[in-house]
Amino acid sequence: MPSAVLTRQFRRLWQPRKGLAIAEASVIGLVAAFSAVFLKVGSGALGAWRVHVSHLLPVWVALPLLGLAGGYLAGLLVERLAPEASGSGIPHVKATLANIPMKLSWRVAGIKLISAMIVIGAGMTLGRQGPTVQVGAGLAAGMSRLVPTSPDHRRQMVAAGAGAGLAAAFNAPLAGVLFIVEELLQDLSGMTLGTAIIASFIGGVVSRMLGGGNLLLNPQLTQYANSTITDIPVYLILGVLAGLLAALFNRGLLASIKLYRLLHLSLSLRVALAGLVSGIIVAILPDSFRDNTGLREFVIAGSVNVSVVAIAFLAQFILTLIAFGSGAPGGLFAPSLILGSCLGYLVGSLQSHFLGIGSPTTCALAGMGAFFSGVSKVPITAIVIVFEMTTDFNLVLPLMICSVTSYLVADKLLPGSLYDRILQLNGIDIQKQSSMEGVLTKLTAKSVMQPRVESLDAQMTVEEAVQAFARSHHRGFPVVDNGKLVGIIAQSDLLKVREKNLEIDTPLREVMTPKPVTVTLTHNLSNVLYLLDRYQISRLPVVEGRRLIGIITRADIIRAEADHLNCENPDKGPQPEPSYVVYQTRSPSIGRGRLLVPVANPDTAGILLDMAMAIARERHYEVECIQVILVSRHSSPTETPVNTTKSRRLLKQAETLGRKFQISVHTQIRVTHDVSQAILETIKERHIDLILMGWKGNTSTPGRIFGNVVDTVVRQASCDVVLVKFGKIKENYPNFNHWLIPMAGGPNAWAAIKLLPALMTLSKDPQIRLARVFHPSETTPDMSILEQAVKLLIRSRKIESPIMSIPIKAESVSEGVISLVNTVGYDVVVLGASREGMLQQAIKGNIPEAIASGVESTVILVRGSN
Known part of the structure; x- marks a missing residue:
């Protein structure tokens, strides 16, 4: 069979098919159900323990401390391991489905699951339904990477995972499907709808079988849920009130997020603060307010005083704003249902008291859908969620009237989705960025x-x-x-x-x-x-x-x-904050390129700057001189006070040399968590052509050739790199007279040759020797590369001293170079590359380190950018 036919068959085998999509959706539904049940059981157990502790210890002590500790722990987990897991998670999923590159993975799902469990168990008034949406989407995203799939297939699976997570949390499969269509994906294609239905129904059914059904209301609470035509005006009033308060609630949420950001606290401290304040407020309230789910059913049962319900609405309203604005991992669905039930009960009680008709329970259930619809702007999903929770057809009409009215009023006062507005606060506009033209x-x-x-x-x-x-x-x-x-x-x-x-x-x-x-x-x-x-x-x-x-x-x-x-994000895992420039000077940009000099050691800074000025003069470059100040990762570079006196003294030395040789010198001081990162950021921001760095000549870091900082720069810098290990310094200056350049013809060797005319200006009487190391078994070594190098140097007309080429017979490059240097006494060794490139040789045999350690001369390592 021809190879082309085999290739086509292999590609067809791995293309996403309906069978693969159905199987994947089924597994996603199962995994989402298990995670939802785990979150329900875990947060319930932590919440029960918190309530128990509040009865054993003084409530003023227990609840604030548990809220503080739980908030800090959850925030720290998110901050250090998965920053994408903060907040509700639904805006994150929505942005991902809009093809905006945001991270969704198993790690994000796992951290979201654990942190949400801690936050809810610690007593913050947030729901677990929003987190399960992100958990389901994260699990689906991780699973879709196991097989080669298209971006559209991946989006379908992520949407199915989100729907399955919601369905498993509410035990409402239809609501999971409708939420995908109405809010997340707005896609009615057969494959999307099919996989969403499969995943959502499996998630909802399995979750109910495993005991995740605490959101199903007690049938005894809804048996009197009925309505007549005379109740319709009351439902309209309830819908208008729910819309007004939902719009106010959404504005409060956005204001809370902005207020927390003004505090300039880390995520862990913000969530800890929210937990502390929430604990203090709950400690003031009656015991029934310590159990959110119980409070909702307590209200719907109709056995509570109207004044208590009013206090419950106000407390839930404020506590949710405090918790959500901090970025704590938790959702708004459950708080919206509690607020809606309280509002509906109040309206129903007033109707029953003044008109003698109506049912507070019916209004409470209709209010749940109304407030949910006004907050999330998903009226159909709101209707279906409450209906699936009650399975009472008598509620369909009240739910429809209240939910649609609330949606229209809320959208008129605050147009657009709350989740879109949260994304906009983070600098993400789905409307502009989701289309390829936007990209x-x-x-x-x-x-x-x-x-x-x-x-x-x-x-x-x-x-x-x-x-x-x-x-x-x-x-x-x-x-x-x-x-x-x-x-x-x-x-x-x-x-x-x-x-x-x-x-x-x-x-x-x-x-x-x-x-x-x-x-x-x-x-x-x-x-x-x-x-x-x-x-x-x-x-x-x-x-x-x-x-x-x-x-x-x-x-x-x-x-x-x-x-x-493919929604790929190159940054994986927790990343250090960018470096912060605390001091800088700028000169006219008149050079043909830029040379970067990081200065750290005052003993060698002067010599390094002389070399930089020599190269800059010969190439007509500008010089960028940088001093890096390292701070602890526990403090932000932008907020850490530093003393720049010594650093500025070194930079003034560079500015003086610049004026002497009429070279534009720019200086800057950066505060950072990682020196190599600060250097790489400078290379990128300032479009550096060459970096000149000092190097001690050896390293004690396991797995490193040159050391942590230099290894990273050599590997990642996009410009030419020149490393200098200074030899013996006589009269405050090393000798630069006798030069040895081992060559084998690699690209870095030619980069080293091009550097010689500039470096020769540091020498009073330069003598240059080009050498090639060959094995003793070679009877006639190939000297053509050295001849080409000699011609190139002569053609430059910048080196007047004689240039000689010599062969070196040795078993290895490092042995031959070390022996020759120690015998003849060369002042400087310039290492270019072998045929495989210097970096590859360094990785295999540590040639630069071996030579630098074996000789007392100055060693210059050149790595070209190509």
């Missing part, structure tokens, strides 16, 4: 481009350009002259050489395409795509002024769109 408008060239790009010099010959194409997989290169973009050359341009019978030593500028189309950092992807299509090209240089700082291709845009559709 293309939002993303800019800066966020998608490849920040470092291999370029060719305009002075190169056609022969050298052909060799560059042969060594690279790229089909085109930007052409620069003195750091400024002057053209672009593609493989097709090289055909001009043959067509025009040009010589191989023809300058590149004669065959390149001059004045190429470019974009800036602020161009959005819509503009980029237009230019690519308009000029029928596959890549666009990204420039700042005329300085080349990156390139963007069609593949980069496709990758960004795919990441968006």
Whole structure:
């Protein structure tokens, strides 16, 4: 069978099919049911223990302390392990289903489950239905990653998981399906509806079988639920009141979120504060207010005084605002039902007292649906939830009148979904960001481009350009002259050489395409795509002024769109806060590039800055000098006071050198949790071309070659990296006269060669030796690479001293270099790369560390950006 046929059959086998979707939806329903029951049992047990403790200890002590401790523990879990698990969780799920990249995973689901259990058990007036929606969606998202599926299939499974979570929490399968259609996905396609029905019904039924049915009301409480045509005006009044108060409730929730943010507290402290205040308030109230579920049924039963119900409504209203605004993991469904039942009971009691007709119980049940509808803006789901909880057809008419009226009034006063408004507070606008056009408008060239790009010099010959194409997989290169973009050359341009019978030593500028189309950092992807299509090209240089700082291709845009559709987030796990700039100076931006120098050691800072100035003079670069101050991860970089006196003293030294050599010097001091992160952020923000760092020459960190900071920078920096381990310092300065450059032809070796003309200015009488290490078994070593390097240095016309090439016979590179340096006494060893690249060699054999440890000379390690 041909391989192409086999490939097509394999792809068809792994494509999402109906059978796979149905099986996946069934498993999702089961898992959602188990998680909902676990949350119900766990929070119930913690709540019962809290009530028991409040009877053993003074209530003024027990409830506030338990609320404080539970809130802090839950907030800490969320803050450290899954920040996405804060709040209700429904806005997060809704954004994910709108194709906005937000994290949903098993880890998020697990932390949400545990933290919500602690928060509810600690006595905060939040519900467990919102969390189960996110838990079900998170479990479904994690499961959908186990097999190769399309983004649409993944969205369907996430929606099915959310519906199953709601159905399992309420034991209301129809409500789970309708909530998906009405609020989350707004999708009525066959596959979406089918998987949602399967997952929701399995979740609801299994949850009821496992004992998760405490939301089902006692039939004895609803047996007198009836209504007549004379009750319709009362239901309309109830609906209007529910809509007014629901709109006020939603505004209060948004104001509470904003108020907590003004406090500038961490999540754990905010939730702890909410738990403390909630405990104090509940301690003032009667004992019945310590059990939220019992309170709801107590109200519906009709055996409670009207004044108590009024107090219950006011207390629940305030306590929910306090708890929800803190970001505590809990939902609004249960509080909405309690508030609605209290409001309905009050209206029904007034009707019965003044008119002598009506049933407070019926109004209480209708009020549950009305308030729920006004808060969540899902009238159909509200009707079905209360109906499934009571299974009483007599309630359908009151529920419809109250729920629809409440929805219309609430939406008139506060248009739009509460969950959308919460997302907007977090800087997310679903309407703008959910469509692909929104994505293309939002993303800019800066966020998608490849920040470092291999370029060719305009002075190169056609022969050298052909060799560059042969060594690279790229089909085109930007052409620069003195750091400024002057053209672009593609493989097709090289055909001009043959067509025009040009010589191989023809300058590149004669065959390149001059004045190429470019974009800036602020161009959005819509503009980029237009230019690519308009000029029928596959890549666009990204420039700042005329300085080349990156390139963007069609593949980069496709990758960004795919990441968006798959809702991928590159940040996994808890991340340290970004570094914070506490001090900076700026000079005119007149250079062709930028060189970054992190200074930390005052003993070597002067020498390092001299090297930086030498490179900057030769390349016409600006110098960016940075000092990093490390603070504890338990404190925020933006809020930690630091002393910058010593740091500024080092930076002043750089500014003095800049004025001496007429080089633009920029300085900054950053406060951070991670030094390497601060350096990488600076490289990205300031578009750094080369970073020059000091290196002690060895590390005691297990699994590291150069050390934590340097290893991270070498691996992740998008620019050229130069590491310097200084040798013996005589008269406050190391010797830079005798230079040894081992070479084997890798790309980093050529980066080292290009660096030599600048470094030679530090030497009074430079003597350069290029060396190649070969095995003793090689009788005639290949010296062609050294010859090419010598020609390149001579052609630069910047090195006047003699350059020699020598072979080294040794069993290994490190042994040969160490032996030669110790025998001859070279002052500086510049390490480029082997054929595999220096970093790969370093990982395999620790060559730089071995050489640096084995010699007392200065060692310079060069890692190119390509």
